[in-house]
Amino acid sequence: MFGFVASRVARAALTIGFVVTFAFVVLRLSGDPAMLIMSVDAPPEAIEAFRKAWGLDRPIWEQYVAYAAKALSGDFGNSMRDGRPAIELVLERVPMTLAITIPAFLIKIGLGIPAGIFAALHRNSVLDRLTMTVSVAGFTVPSFVLALLLVLVFSVQLGWLPSSGSESWQHAILPIITLGVAGAAVLARFTRSAMLEVLGQPYIRTASAKGVPWRRVVSGHALPNAAIPTVTIVGFMIGSLIAGAVVVESVFAWPGVGRLLVASVANRDLAVVQAILLAIAISMVAANLAVDIAYGWLDPRPRRGRAHA
């Protein structure tokens, strides 16, 4: 068990290190922050001074070593725009993002999983087909299109809800629905196929043959097995709580992490972009670890590819 945990933690650290390094290199090769942050007609000396001040004149590996050394001691650099610590900028946006992603997550779970179970239990019925049609629509329509549609109906036509901004709780409703509906659609499909797979297994027939009432066959025998693959996708959804709303935040002008990311990339505000990517990597890796633990708890069978049984 200790070996298992240790190897997982090592792998998680490696993943995070890789993401940070990759982001560092790509960002520095893809454009000069000085040109973007200084005004267009700034004198060359000023630009040069800016570069020097932020260490951009040094070779990339030197910059990287300096960055990594500081990062390991908890200093992720400052924003080039307003000089504040990047991590602080990111952290103050996190609650805004969670304010829409957590309710959306609850919608995904609360709507997607029961819909998937229902559809599987009533396979090929009218309601199954309806559920699946809605679900296909839900995840093939890009989220910005769905967002615009919702705005068109609820803001422009009906005038019930604000279309952008974050002044009141009503502003959160459309972003939450957009995120929630798309995710619920994915989860419904996934849950349905996991359930169908399980319902076709011999042990389900055994449970029925030994006299277990159907409701209990479903809840007591099928669901615990169907939960195993479903956990993976739920874990992924948890992992994207912090950064899964980039498009939606942009469309609805919701001041969360996603919008900060878009703005910072546009500005080549390197430290901020990197701090966000680091946060994304950490949340993904943590969610992955949680999935692994949940797997071990839900499924007593040894897993393929796992170091220890």
Place this chain on the structure above:
Amino acid sequence: MDKLVEIRGLTVDFAQGGRSIRALHGIDLDVGAGEAVGLVGESGSGKSVTWLAALGLLPGTASIRGSVMLDGRQMVGAPRSMLETLRGRRVAMIFQDPSSSLNPVFRIGRQIGEALGLHRGLKGAAAEAEAKRLLDRVGIANGARRLRDYPHELSGGMNQRVMIAMALAGEPDLLIADEPTTALDATVQAQILALLQEIRHESGMAIVLISHDLGVVAENVDRVCVMYAGRLVEEAASDTLFDRPRHPYTRGLLAALPALDGPRTRLVSIPGSVPEPWNLPKGCAFAPRCGEADEACHGSQPPLVPVNAAERVLCFRTRYFPDAPASQPQPVPALQDAAFREAVL
């Protein structure tokens, strides 16, 4: 003998890709209390479907007609709640692949305990003690520890023993063993069959032993029913069937049996294969593979006729080779006269 189960005209159609496919064409079959009946036939002949239909275990795509009486109660079309009270309690069923027939995420003890709770109201320590006793009964040593095992921690043979223990938990009157040993190797197969025999003699429970191995069946049952393409083609006492098989298909199965103490193999030596249920020939379903087939066989469906009180055969030509041993079928005079045939049958 008291009739426990009485199946009459059992028909099963599966809705598949917009059409309806008949898997079972009217089965008549009785099982007496405490009796051991064998059900034999190649893959796809409808052995499993017969009993799954009887217990209401087929998926919603199946439509079932006919009658299955259990102790005077009609099972076909019965409400689910009624079937649920009979399953496991009056009729239990075990399956071909024991390892995937047990729920992989629960311990053995919990799965046996569930049946004990359902059928005998046992819970907690009482259920555990009884589960331990059942494991002991089916020959699993160290039951207390095994109850804590998951199915993947046990061998196939052990899992089948667990399945049997679970079936015994409801103290049923009838156990349907659907190819209980097909997935197991030969030694284990013999052990499981011996265990089933022993339990039957001890408890007086009736057994239906389904297999595609006539050898396995004949050694373990009183009476054998041979199925082909969704029909019962021959029924006789085991000894009779071995000594004097009547249906050409049964003869083929017997001829395909290896020497008595040799290894058992799948029945392959009848030329050709079982027709698909959606592609049945017009007349006798066995006609394309039958050495005795004539024009009439290809033209119309033979009826299942009693040869005597204990034997029934579904073949036009039964009467013409009544007492030939399996290994050397007698030359059969070609039958030209359809009217005569009808008169005879």
